[in-house]
Amino acid sequence: MSKKGADEVYCSSCGEIIKEKAEICPECGVRHRGRTGDYDKDRTVAGIFAILLGGFGVHKFYLGKVGQGILYLIFFWTLIPGIIGFIEGILYLTKSEEEFQRKYVD
Template sequence: MAENKCPQCGAPLDPQATECKFCGEKLAVQQAAQQFQQQSQQYQQQVQPQVVIQQVAPQPVYYSAINPAWPVKSKVVAGILALLLGGLGVHKFYLGKIGMGILYLLFCWTGIPAIIGFIEGIIYLCSNDENFQLKHHVRIE
């Protein structure tokens, strides 16, 4: 703890003393305290940071999961093939799904692939381009 000393004689002083008890020197403790307080207030006014908050509208971010390596196919052609030749699975061969196309060919005698192909043709023609591309892993012409 720092000890206060008289500037005149160097004798130790009490912290609340206004004059030295040895030499009688008047101490300017109160004046120094006031000056210090004024200086600290001025410093705080100068140092206080000016915070400016600026709101920026968020920009929409669009991600495309469409791979440029996918083959280019037409949604309309796939839909028409499914409507007309869906029972034979021609639309599946066109979209590159060979296994499903063979399955349609194997069961074409039952008529079930024709019904499913007709429904798929309507779905192909009614779906939007991005959903069609992502579902069937193709790019649209």
């Protein structure tokens, strides 16, 4: 088993060691985003949307989960989506950027 070098990371899918700047894992073919600045969705924006506008599902639309966003819109009058959105916003903001991307965006 080889050791990971300074310019290498583990593939989030198969765990194989790949170059940090590699776009695709040569072992499993899964796209690798590389450094933090290369991510599609910002966890801070998603967290603020969830806390302030969570009752309307804005954070779900932002993350590309349209079905869940529509569900939030349908039930916004019950205030339950607002409470859930507030909790989700706190969860988004307390996770690391990599953890957020892996769990909520990919």
